Each structure stands twice: as C-alpha cells, then as structure tokens.
Amino acid sequence: MLDLTPTDYQALWLSAKVAAMATIIAIPLGFGLAWLLVFSRCPAKSLLDGIINLPLVLPPVVIGYLLLLLLGRQGWLGSILNKLGVQVIFNWKGAVIACAVVGLPLMVRSIRLGMEQIDPDLLFASRTLGASWIDCVRTIVLPLSIPALITGSTLCFARSLGEFGATIILAGNIPGATQTIPLAIYDYTNTPGGESGALSLCILSIALSYLVLLLNQFFLGRFCRSSA
Amino acid sequence: MKLDVKLTKSLGQFNFAADFVIEGKRIGIFGPSGCGKSTLGNLLAGLVVADDGAIKLNDRPLYDSNDKINLPPEQRRVAVVFQHAHLFPHLNVKQNLLYGFKRTSVERQKLNIDDVVTALDISHLINNRIAGLSGGEKQRVALGRALLACPDLLILDEPLSALDSNLKGQIIPYLRKTLRRFEIPYLYISHSLNEMRLLTDQIIHLSSGQINEITNAETLAERRIEIDQSAYINHLQLHKPREVGSLLGYNWGENELLLLDHAQPESGLFALSSKEVMLFKKHPYALSARNLLTATITDIIGQGGMVSVKLNCGGEKLVVQVVREAALELGMEVGMQVYAAIKASAFKRLE
Numbered sequence: 001m002l003d004l005t006p007t008d009y010q011a012l013w014l015s016a017k018v019a020a021m022a023t024i025i026a027i028p029l030g031f032g033l034a035w036l037l038v039f040s041r042c043p044a045k046s047l048l049d050g051i052i053n054l055p056l057v058l059p060p061v062v063i064g065y066l067l068l069l070l071l072g073r074q075g076w077l078g079s080i081l082n083k084l085g086v087q088v089i090f091n092w093k094g095a096v097i098a099c100a101v102v103g104l105p106l107m108v109r110s111i112r113l114g115m116e117q118i119d120p121d122l123l124f125a126s127r128t129l130g131a132s133w134i135d136c137v138r139t140i141v142l143p144l145s146i147p148a149l150i151t152g153s154t155l156c157f158a159r160s161l162g163e164f165g166a167t168i169i170l171a172g173n174i175p176g177a178t179q180t181i182p183l184a185i186y187d188y189t190n191t192p193g194g195e196s197g198a199l200s201l202c203i204l205s206i207a208l209s210y211l212v213l214l215l216n217q218f219f220l221g222r223f224c225r226s227s228a
Numbered sequence: 229m230k231l232d233v234k235l236t237k238s239l240g241q242f243n244f245a246a247d248f249v250i251e252g253k254r255i256g257i258f259g260p261s262g263c264g265k266s267t268l269g270n271l272l273a274g275l276v277v278a279d280d281g282a283i284k285l286n287d288r289p290l291y292d293s294n295d296k297i298n299l300p301p302e303q304r305r306v307a308v309v310f311q312h313a314h315l316f317p318h319l320n321v322k323q324n325l326l327y328g329f330k331r332t333s334v335e336r337q338k339l340n341i342d343d344v345v346t347a348l349d350i351s352h353l354i355n356n357r358i359a360g361l362s363g364g365e366k367q368r369v370a371l372g373r374a375l376l377a378c379p380d381l382l383i384l385d386e387p388l389s390a391l392d393s394n395l396k397g398q399i400i401p402y403l404r405k406t407l408r409r410f411e412i413p414y415l416y417i418s419h420s421l422n423e424m425r426l427l428t429d430q431i432i433h434l435s436s437g438q439i440n441e442i443t444n445a446e447t448l449a450e451r452r453i454e455i456d457q458s459a460y461i462n463h464l465q466l467h468k469p470r471e472v473g474s475l476l477g478y479n480w481g482e483n484e485l486l487l488l489d490h491a492q493p494e495s496g497l498f499a500l501s502s503k504e505v506m507l508f509k510k511h512p513y514a515l516s517a518r519n520l521l522t523a524t525i526t527d528i529i530g531q532g533g534m535v536s537v538k539l540n541c542g543g544e545k546l547v548v549q550v551v552r553e554a555a556l557e558l559g560m561e562v563g564m565q566v567y568a569a570i571k572a573s574a575f576k577r578l579e
Contacts, residue, residue, distance in 0.1 A: 124275050125314045127301035128333030129377050135302075139327075141317045 002200045010176045011184040013206060015071035018092060018167075018180055022099035023107075026156045028150065029100075030107030034145075036116040037108070039123070056105040064169030065099055071097070071170070094171035099163045103156035110155060112149020115141065120165050146223055154216035158209060168207065181205050229253060229381060229413030234282025235291070237271060244268070244437040253413045256428035264437045265417045269383045271310050272415070274301035275416040285380055304330070307379035311386040313370035315358045320355045321369055328377025336378050338409055345374045347406045348496045364395045368402060370375070375410055378489060382407075388423060397499070400426055401579040421449040422461045426497075426578065453529050453547070460502040460536065460547045463578070464537065467495045475518060475572050482542030486518040488572045497578040502536065502549040504574040508567040509558045518572040521546075525564050535560075539568060 033052055036042055055063050070087050071078040081088060088094050126136045151176060164182040171178040173187065185201045188194030230251045237244045244264045258267045272283060272290070280293035290304050296527040307328060309462050315324050324342055345351045348368045353361065361369065367387055372383055387403075388396045404426060407414060416427050417426060424431055424445035433440040453460055466478035466485060475486040476493055487498070506517065523546065528539035535555040539546045548568060560566070 016522060097439060119314065121310055121312070121314045122316060124273075124301070125308065125310065126316070126327065128273050128275070128304075128308045129301045129328030129373065131327075132300070134304050135331075 004204075005129045005197070005199055007175045007179070008145075008184060008197070008201060011179050011181050012208075013149055014092060014095075014178070015161055015180040015182075015208070018095045018163075019098055019157045021096040022103055023157045024161045025096065026032050026107045028151060028158075030104060030111050031142075031145070031149070031163045033104075033108050034111035034115055035141065039120075039141070040082050051097070052108050053105045055102050060098075060102060060163065060165030061169060063101060064166035065095050067094075067098060067101065067166065067170050071167060072208070089170055090172045090174070090178065092171065092178055095163075095167045098166035098170045099160035100156075102163055102166055103159045105113060106155040107152040107160055110152030112143055114145045120143050147220055150216060150219045152222065154212060159214070163210060166203055170210050171172075181208075229255075229286075229461055230286050230498075231381070231415075232270075232282070232284040232287075233268075233272070235278040235283060236307060237267065237276065239267065239276075239277045242267075242437060244271075245438055246271075248432060248439055250430065250432065250442060251428050252554050253411070254407070254427060254429045255413075255415050256424040256430045257415055257417045257434060258419065258424055258445070258448065259434035259440075260419055262436075263434045265319045265419070265434055266385055267437075268432075268434070269308065269385045269415065269417050272304075272381070273306045273310075273383055274299060274304050288380075290545040305336075305375035305377075305380040306379075306383060307377045308385055309374045309387045311390050313363075313366035314375070315361075315366055315369055317358050319358070320354075321356050321358065321361070324369055325354075325372050325376055327493060328373055328480065332376075332378050332502045338378050339376055340370055341376060344375055344406075344410070344561060347409055362485075363391050364399055366392065367399060371403070371406065375406070379412065382412050383417065384414055384550065386419070388420075389418070396423075397576055397578075399576075403427060404579055409499050420454065420458075421445055422454065422458070425449055425461075425463065460551060462500040462546055464498045464500055464544070464575070465495075466498055468491045469481035469495070480542075480546035483521050483544075485570070485575075486572045487575050489575065489577055492577065499576040499578050500546075500570065500574055502547045504516065504570065505546070505548040507537065507548060507550060507554075507558065507560075508569065511567055512569065516571075517569040519568075519570040521568045521570070523566055523568050525560060525562050525566060527562060528560060537566075539566070541568065 022165055024191065037045055041127060042048065068089065069075055073079065073082055078089070088097060122140055123136055126140050131139065162182060167180060173179055173183045181201055185198050188198035188201065232249045232481060242266050246268060246288065250350045257268060259265050267276060267338040271278050277298060278291060282289065282293065283291040289295070290299050291297060309339065316327065319327070329341065343497065345354060348371065350368050350372065388399060391399065401425065415417065416424065418424055428445055430442060431445050432442050449460065464480055466480050468479045469476045472486055476489055477484045477486050521541045523539035523541040525537055526540050533552055534549050535552050537548045537550060537560060539548060546568065
C-alpha cells in the first residue's frame with residue numbers, strides 16, 4: 001500500500017533526526033527559561049515571556065526569514081559562525097535551529113505549568129536544610145518537573161515533525177539533505193502524478209505522530225508508577 | 229543559644245521592627261495571626277531579607293546591613309519546620325530525613341538517623357513514600373529532617389496548627405521528648421499559649437509588628453484568661469500510680485486523683501481542661517465523678533459569660549471555668565471553700 005522511494009526514507013530519517021535534535025536542544029534551554037520565568041526575581045520577566053512566545057504567534061515563514069537574516073553569511077551571528085567555519089543555513093543544522101526556535105515556546109509553556117505546581121515552600125525547606133540554589137534546582141525543581149519535561153518534549157518533537165515554513169526558508173528543500181516529510185509532501189503535490197507519493201508520506205506522518213503520542217503516554221505512565 | 233536581633237522590614241503596609249537579645253534553649257514567639265511571628269522566623273532563616281539592621285546567632289553574624297553581610301539560607305544553620313510539613317514528594321521518608329544531614333559537614337553531624345527515627349517513632353515508615361503518610365506522621369518526619377540537619381537554631385513555625393486537636397495532643401509529647409533529648413535550641417512560633425506553656429521557657433510576645441515584651445507563657449496565659457477564647461488547660465504533674473479498683477490513683481500535691489489510664493501506669497504530665505471540672509458549695513454525697521477535692525478559692529477572674537476560678541487544692545493550683553450565673557448562685561468569693569468534682573476520664577496524658 002505504501003509506495004516509498006529511497007528519498008522518502010531519507011525524508012523520514014531526516015525528520016526524525018531533526019525533530020530529535022531540536023527537542024534535545026530545547027530541553028535545557030526551555031528548563032532554564034521556565035525557571036527564570038517562575039522562580040527568579042528577574043525584573044524583565046514579561047518582556048522575556050513575550051519574546052519566548054513570539055514564535056508561537058508569528059507566521060513560521062517570518063521566523064525563518066528572520067533567522068536567515070541573523071544566521072546568513074552576512075548576518076550578525078552567521079558571519080561569526082562563518083569565520084569559525086560553521087555553516088548552518090541550507091543544511092540539516094538549519095532545519096534543527098528552525099525547529100528548535102518554533103518548538104521552544106511549547107517546551108517553555110509546558111515546563112512552566114509544571115514548575116508553577118511546585119510549592120515554593122519546598123524550595124525554602126531545601127535551602128534551610130543546607131542546599132544552595134543550584135543544588136535545590138538539581139534535587140527538587142528538576143525531579144518535580146519531569147512530567148512537564150516529558151509533555152514539553154512531546155509537543156516540541158511533534159511541532160518539529162510538522163515544521164514547514166521556517167525550515168524551507170532557512171534550510172531549503174534539498175532532497176536527501178534538508179527535505180523533511182512535510183517538504184517532501186509539498187514537492188509531491190507540485191509534481192504531476194505525485195498523489196500516491198504524497199498520500200504514502202501522509203500515512204507515514206500520521207503513524208509517526210501517533211507513535212510520539214503513545215511514547216508520551218508510556219513515559220508519563222512509567223513516571224507516575226515509579227513515583228506513586 | 230544567644231540570639232541578638234535588631235532590624236526593620238517593610239512588607240507593603242506592614243512594618244516589622246524587632247530589637248531584642250535573648251538567651252536560652254526553649255524560646256517561644258507568640259502573637260495573634262498577622263503580627264509578624266512568621267516574618268521574624270523567615271528573617272532569621274534568610275527566606276526574607278531585612279531592610280536594615282543586624283542578626284547575630286551565638287555571636288556569629290547572619291545579617292548585617294552595615295557590613296553588607298547577608299548569609300544565604302543554606303549557610304545560616306537555621307532549620308525550619310513549617311506549618312505544613314513540606315516534605316519532598318519525590319523522595320521517600322528516609323531520603324527526606326537525610327536531605328539536610330547529607331548537606332551537613334561531618335564534624336557537625338551530632339545526631340544519627342537511628343536515634344532520631346526511634347525517638348519520633350517513625351522507624352516503621354522509613355522506606356515509605358510521602359504520599360501515604362498521615363498528617364501527624366508527616367509532621368514527625370519534617371521534625372526529624374530538620375533535627376538531622378544539626379542546626380544551631382531550629383525554628384518551629386506553627387508546626388501543629390494544621391493538625392486537628394486530637395492529633396495535636398498526640399504530637400506534643402513527641403515534640404517535648406525529642407526536643408529535650410537532642411538539645412537543639414529552638415524558637416517555637418505559635419498563637420497557642422497552651423502549646424507555649426508546654427514547650428517554652430521564655431516567650432517573645434509580638435503584636436502588629438512590634439515586640440510587646442519578653443515574658444514566660446504561664447504568666448501570659450494567666451493574664452490572658454479573660455480575653456482568651458479557648459479554655460485554659462491545667463497541666464498536672466502526677467506521681468506514683470497505684471491500682472485502685474479498676475482505676476489508677478496518682479499523687480497530686482496532698483491529694484490522690486483517680487484516673488482511667490491503664491495504657492501507661494507511670495508518673496507523667498496530664499492535661500485537664502478548666503471546663504471539665506464541676507464546683508459544689510456543699511459536699512455532694514452521691515456523684516458519678518470519681519474525684520472530689522476540697523479546695524480554696526484564691527482568685528476569681530471575670531470573663532464575659534464565663535468566670536475563671538483559681539483554686540488551691542492541697543497545695544496545687546487548679547483553674548476552673550464556670551458560667552457567670554453559676555458563680556453568682558454559689559456566692560463564690562476569694563477564700564471560700566468549695567468541692568471540685570473531676571471525672572476519672574477527664575485527664576489526657578501529655579507524656
């Protein structure tokens with residue numbers, strides 16, 4: 001029933017790789033930002049909150065374009081990276097960056113919701129028992145945020161699997177190099193006779209997304225059992 | 229323990245100021261809710277930072293606005309037991325108990341977990357999860373966790389107020405026994421003078437952010453009988469039990485009191501509510517209460533609809549609360565002799 005070519009398999013592999021990498025980058029970043037928003041006395045909290053959430057409301061194409069301006073060869077960050085011999089646009093690294101930026105607000109929101117459930121008095125208790133703040137984050141905040149981290153990772157991974165607009169601008173649509181499943185489907189729909197290829201990839205997409213949801217349930221369930 | 233505090237702190241509309249030096253092992257902070265009791269506790273523990281002033285614990289500066297000293301909570305060696313136990317839900321009982329202990333330098337680890345667990349009677353819970361514990365058990369674990377951090381000062385911030393009165397009665401003996409045994413100086417924050425009388429030697433009396441006086445709980449409790457809503461609780465030290473029929477007879481001053489207390493027939497401290505005693509002008513020849521004592525009225529304190537009568541019962545003090553009409557009908561006056569009837573079941577063992 002599935003009519004898949006080697007490029008489709010490459011797209012599947014690339015999608016999984018890019019989404020996983022983006023999630024791995026977003027986890028520590030999201031945790032740190034959520035901590036700042038929930039527990040720190042940082043005065044610019046609402047400004048920070050706004051900037052983090054911007055990718056959620058901006059069109060992904062706009063994000064992609066802004067990232068291209070920033071990371072392109074003439075870009076502010078891109079020129080520095082270029083001198084170091086690192087090229088992030090029009091390769092898979094660009095796709096990872098695009099997905100991480102788009103997925104980060106979902107990650108931060110989930111972890112933040114989880115952290116807000118933590119009674120601040122628990123942190124006070126740990127401090128008066130001799131834990132420095134970093135010790136307290138490691139031994140109290142982090143373990144109590146695990147369900148939120150699982151949910152945040154799922155959302156970020158799923159969002160990355162579906163990322164299209166920012167990826168196509170920053171990484172391009174190069175089969176075998178930067179073409180993830182959504183980009184491949186887009187290609188098929190623009191090609192006469194590509195319907196069955198597009199449909200096959202759609203089915204693959206559904207299966208992959210469903211698998212992610214099942215994994216989320218599995219990890220959450222396992223965590224709840226071990227702490228029940 | 230010597231605590232030297234001189235500081236001010238504004239929290240919105242609320243201004244807190246304290247200036248005192250106190251030395252002792254069992255100190256209470258007493259006052260109505262909103263008077264700044266917990267604020268003082270938090271300032272000492274470093275959870276709230278003062279606006280200016282200084283805090284010294286055993287001559288070691290914890291905070292000094294002039295010298296720009298402000299030790300973070302983890303360096304103050306001031307442990308806190310909160311109103312709600314605040315145990316770490318992802319750790320089991322043993323891991324909770326050892327949280328502070330592991331973070332204490334070896335030369336300061338004066339207590340060991342086995343002694344603390346035995347004293348608090350929680351050895352059977354040691355591998356349990358926190359979620360399954362009862363309120364009283366949680367509070368005992370929280371106390372053990374704070375003790376094992378071997379602090380210079382332990383702050384007990386209304387540790388019993390979240391428990392119902394029955395549980396309170398069960399926890400107080402543990403508190404008394406454990407705190408006495410491990411000799412860690414503590415500050416007991418509460419609005420209950422009954423708890424203060426059992427657990428402290430001196431109290432700092434606060435009201436609306438200021439220190440009223442430094443006194444002791446017994447003096448304050450007697451002075452406040454008139455305004456205190458809750459019944460005054462008599463604490464009776466009873467000695468040398470002997471079997472009297474199905475009851476136990478204990479020595480109390482010149483009298484013998486009959487109690488229904490077979491669980492633990494040994495000398496101890498008992499609570500008797502001032503509302504559990506009946507007074508008679510003449511000897512009632514037939515009555516169901518097992519204790520009838522001859523007493524002399526030493527003081528009568530008016531208290532709205534209720535009157536508190538202070539008695540001398542064979543050399544011991546007893547406070548009894550009666551309705552004002554009853555006091556008038558009996559024609560009570562200082563120096564008058566009365567009979568006090570107490571049921572054998574009215575006593576509650578405190579330790």
